[in-house]
Amino acid sequence: MSIADGLKAAALLFVAAIAQVSIFSQVHVFGGVPQVLLVTLVGVALLRGTIVGAVAGFFAGLVIDTATLGQLGLTSLVLTVAGYWIGRYGETTGRAAGRPSGHSPLGVGAASPSGRLGRHAPFLSVAVVTILYAFGALLVHFMLGERAPGGAVLESLVPTTVMNLVLTAPVYALVRLLLRPLERADFATEVQLLG
Amino acid sequence: MLAVLVLVALGLLTISFRSPTSGVLHDAQSYGASALRPFQVAAVRVARPFRDAYNYFDSLARAKSQNEKLRQMVRDYRAQALLNAAAVQQNNELQRLLRFETGPRYPQDFRPVNAAVLAFPSGAFGQQIVIDAGTSSGVHLNTPVVSADGLVGKVTQVGRSTSVVTLLTDPDSAVPARDLKTRVSGLIRHGQNGTLILDRVPKDQVVDKGDWIITRGTVDRRYPDEYPYGIPIGRVVAVGTSDIASFLTVQVQPLANIDSLDAVAALVPKHPRAKP
Numbered sequence: 001m002s003i004a005d006g007l008k009a010a011a012l013l014f015v016a017a018i019a020q021v022s023i024f025s026q027v028h029v030f031g032g033v034p035q036v037l038l039v040t041l042v043g044v045a046l047l048r049g050t051i052v053g054a055v056a057g058f059f060a061g062l063v064i065d066t067a068t069l070g071q072l073g074l075t076s077l078v079l080t081v082a083g084y085w086i087g088r089y090g091e092t093t094g095r096a097a098g099r100p101s102g103h104s105p106l107g108v109g110a111a112s113p114s115g116r117l118g119r120h121a122p123f124l125s126v127a128v129v130t131i132l133y134a135f136g137a138l139l140v141h142f143m144l145g146e147r148a149p150g151g152a153v154l155e156s157l158v159p160t161t162v163m164n165l166v167l168t169a170p171v172y173a174l175v176r177l178l179l180r181p182l183e184r185a186d187f188a189t190e191v192q193l194l195g
Numbered sequence: 196m197l198a199v200l201v202l203v204a205l206g207l208l209t210i211s212f213r214s215p216t217s218g219v220l221h222d223a224q225s226y227g228a229s230a231l232r233p234f235q236v237a238a239v240r241v242a243r244p245f246r247d248a249y250n251y252f253d254s255l256a257r258a259k260s261q262n263e264k265l266r267q268m269v270r271d272y273r274a275q276a277l278l279n280a281a282a283v284q285q286n287n288e289l290q291r292l293l294r295f296e297t298g299p300r301y302p303q304d305f306r307p308v309n310a311a312v313l314a315f316p317s318g319a320f321g322q323q324i325v326i327d328a329g330t331s332s333g334v335h336l337n338t339p340v341v342s343a344d345g346l347v348g349k350v351t352q353v354g355r356s357t358s359v360v361t362l363l364t365d366p367d368s369a370v371p372a373r374d375l376k377t378r379v380s381g382l383i384r385h386g387q388n389g390t391l392i393l394d395r396v397p398k399d400q401v402v403d404k405g406d407w408i409i410t411r412g413t414v415d416r417r418y419p420d421e422y423p424y425g426i427p428i429g430r431v432v433a434v435g436t437s438d439i440a441s442f443l444t445v446q447v448q449p450l451a452n453i454d455s456l457d458a459v460a461a462l463v464p465k466h467p468r469a470k471p
Contacts, residue, residue, distance in 0.1 A: 058204060072207045
């Protein structure tokens with residue numbers, strides 16, 4: 001991943017994080033809230049893989065926790081795992097032409113014969129990660145001894161997932177526009193030190 | 196890499212959890228929040244025309260049905276205002292005679308610190324907003340926060356230039372309140388679907404549909420309340436009871452439109468010694 005790509009991804013996630021806390025979190029539809037940051041993170045992680053996904057999730061979570069004066073590290077923890085996991089899905093399915101789809105963490109292959117990500121990959125990722133993010137956040141809140149209303153989370157899950165799926169197409173298109181899809185060999189598989 | 200990031204996140208979480216209101220990390224977070232504030236303000240400004248447009252059409256749709264109801268209310272209040280003016284005059288005289296001591300009164304003894312709403316991290320885990328006023332403007336922990344319509348909540352976390360306000364609709368929120376007409380006291384707690392409940396009202400007390408609910412304020416100066424007397428909270432929309440319950444079920448519709456707050460005011464005492 002080039003420095004320009006990194007800067008573009010960082011700017012994109014920063015804008016998404018600010019938009020999430022200042023605009024989108026106020027949009028309540030049937031108890032659900034659209035999660036533009038999560039959708040953006042899915043896009044970045046799918047296109048750039050595990051390491052970028054995890055780092056992006058960590059820093060995006062840090063921005064959210066700082067902007068909302070929340071428990072520092074809480075959102076980072078959940079988004080880091082989400083970013084890594086979706087990155088893994090993007091690496092194992094889209095680029096593994098010819099591989100059995102069982103290697104995918106989602107359990108279903110999104111690979112097209114050409115080796116590119118299938119059209120349904122972002123939608124599937126967003127749907128699954130929305131549900132897992134909700135339960136992950138619930139678990140962390142529960143473990144911290146904070147209020148963890150399982151019923152409320154469950155009630156908001158369907159509308160939130162639907163809204164996230166609605167956001168997926170435009171947000172993923174924007175992410176793709178800014179971050180050119182890579183070939184499998186271009187993915188970062190380890191942290192490279194500069195110099 | 197994942198392990199390192201998870202460990203760092205867990206480390207931050209542990210430190211933040213163990214010292215939520217002080218320490219280096221809290222200060223760093225507070226400065227970070229100050230640094231992010233311009234971006235949040237910009238985002239709110241960009242979104243405002245769209246929100247205004249939505250609110251305009253939304254209110255237009257509701258305006259017609261509300262018009263007749265409001266006309267009737269104005270007639271009632273005009274008559275009530277005349278009675279109130281006479282009662283206030285009499286009350287002042289009686290208080291002077293008795294040298295009655297009360298807590299600071301709203302709004303005379305408070306100055307509003309106006310603040311824009313920067314973030315709405317409300318969700319299933321809590322009902323809170325972030326405002327762009329903090330200790331530098333005189334806001335402190337437990338400062339009551341109001342909108343143009345009524346009480347919104349209180350400050351539960353304060354930074355240098357931003358604060359977190361826990362809304363009335365948060366499950367952990369409890370505000371001592373009273374019925375303006377019947378003077379029955381209770382606790383305002385969160386209810387279903389954005390409404391509130393006036394809790395702990397014994398069954399033998401009278402609360403009528405349409406009554407105004409206001410903050411109860413300090414009853415005894417030895418035990419000052421966080422909220423001054425007289426901030427409007429909401430209106431009673433339903434009163435119910437059951438044979439087995441010890442208390443009335445009083446449903447209250449909040450006056451402040453908590454779902455779409457643009458700007459609020461934190462009520463800072465004019466005389467710092469005279470806390471609510």
